[in-house]
Amino acid sequence: MSRTTPRTSGGILTLIAAVVAAVAAFVGHHATDGVSTAQGVVPDGVSVFDDEFPAVANLDPDLLEAVRRAATDAAADGIRFQVNSGWRATAYQDQLLRDAVEDYGSEAEAARWVATADTSSHVSGEAIDVGDLDATLWLSEHGSGYGLCQIYANEPWHYELRPEAAEQGCPLMYADPTEDPRMQRGHD
């Protein structure tokens, strides 16, 4: 008993320390670091018509117009386009990248999912992440008619404008963003 008690309490202390560390990591991960809707953070339930959110209002006008035309037609099928992400300020993109490196464990793996601020098509306002699933399924079937194309095979929600797609169809997808020449950074 006297031999096992210290071990047990040591085990409990270790467990408590682990829980505290996990909670701290969780809280840290979800802290907004001062970024808000002004930097492009999107609350739940925002539609493509909600101009009061910079994530929507700061999108490239041609992309936004195409998405709204598509959303209007999809609404006739009972489908609502939700904006999960749109335009992002550099500070917000930087935070997403830091979170991704933490989540995926390396910059190389994070790069498969999150671009740097200087290469992100979200920072330039040329990409929109659409939800929910029924909206992305609708777009995968009808999007090209509006010039709206899925760019990355691993991101079925990420759409960009390819005006020529209305006539030629969408270009072949990249497997993930690391294959996209726009994501290649210089060596300087």
Ligand SMILES: [Zn+2]
């Ligand atoms: Zn995206």
